[in-house]
Amino acid sequence: MQNHGQTPPAARAGPCFRPISVVITSFCNPLEAPLLSQDPPALSIVVPAYNEEEVLPQFHARLAAALTGIGLTWEVVYVNDGSKDGTLAVMLGLQAQDQRVSLLNLSRNFGKEIALTAGLDHARGTEAVVVIDADLQDPPEVIPDLIAAWRQGSDIAYAQRNTRAGETWLKKATASAFYRLMQRISGKVQLPPDTGDFRLMSRRALDALLKLREQHRFMKGLFAWIGFPAIAVRYDRAPRAAGTTKWNYWKLWNFSLEGITSFTVAPLKIATYIGLITAIGALLYLAQLIFRTIFFGNPVAGYPSLLAVTLFLGGVQMMMLGIIGEYLGRIFNETKGRPLYLVERYLPGDKA
Ligand code: UDP
Ligand code: MG
Secondary structure: OOOOOOOOHHHHHHHHOOOEOOEOOOOOOOOOOOOOOOOOOOEEEEEEEOOOOOOHHHHHHHHHHHHOOOOOOEEEEEEEOOOOOOHHHHHHHHHHHOOOEEEEEEOOOOOHHHHHHHHHHOOOOOOEEEEOOOOOOOOHHHHHHHHHHHHOOOOEEEEEEEEEOOOOHHHHHHHHHHHHHHHHHOOOOOOOOOEEEEEEEEHHHHHHHHOOOOOOOOHHHHHHHOOOOEEEEEEEEOOOOOOOOOOOHHHHHHHHHHHHHHHOOHHHHHHHHHHHHHHHHHHHHHHHHHHHHHHHOOOOOOHHHHHHHHHHHHHHHHHHHHHHHHHHHHHHHHHOOOOOOOEEEEEOOOOO
């Protein structure tokens, strides 16, 4: 596309511009016009990618090799999530070589969860869709196993890790603590442990998932929320093949917050109970004060304890306000009703 940022596509496209809900694409340039395949593929593989130029060619080769002989027509939807390196060029190159490659270029970096949603929105697979990371931590060779599990009648076949090779003990420990916490608070919706986004979903499960349009997308939670018969397929998680992880502990912390706040309002209840406990404590303290004053007189003392109590209560109140703020901020973001993402261009593969 010859849009170097000056002219918005809408202004350029004139009467041919067709805004389709969240998709802003000009179809006037014949080079950009989606060549709609006569028969859509049975299976879509959705791959979000951010700065993955090093690993993508290798990924595609392994994916194509793994999918030979599965007995399904397929497409792979590469979502370029506003990469700063040559990821888009690599994707265009792959598409030139392989007609099964569909390409979705987002207008900027939106983050993995949204890039994934964008890819799922554009998946044409009529039977099923597979979600997989580009960095080869999820081995494409597991996909035939997922397909086999799905063929046995489950709507969802999720890949469950045996090991987390190449990750630090701290990451493993924090991840396991997070899963345990989520397990306890998520109630009716159960998150399977040691499971990432790598999974296969039937078309009806995908359609159900796509109905959930919230801005704060904790995908693991959304996957679990839709329900449907699901089965685990064990695999060994590999270390990243190339490039670096986009995660750090601050992101991980925010991710956990996202998970908790999008799943449960339990933290809001904590405020009620802390308030209750403090009030009971204060009553007991008062009773003890009255008792002491009546029987032993009242030597003026207690400034340190007064200060301690004031500071403690101030801290607790600030914390509770913060928790309410977390929820309020999310309500604020949801009420704006913005589209989840904007598409710079969508180039579907012309044949499955
Ligand atoms: N990713 C993305 N947008 C982002 C960050 C990551 O699309 O803003 C993609 C990334 O290219 C990879 C997948 O999401 O395919 C998982 O990212 P990463 O490997 O950094 O996460 P980790 O495996 O450490 O959880
Ligand atoms: Mg990774």
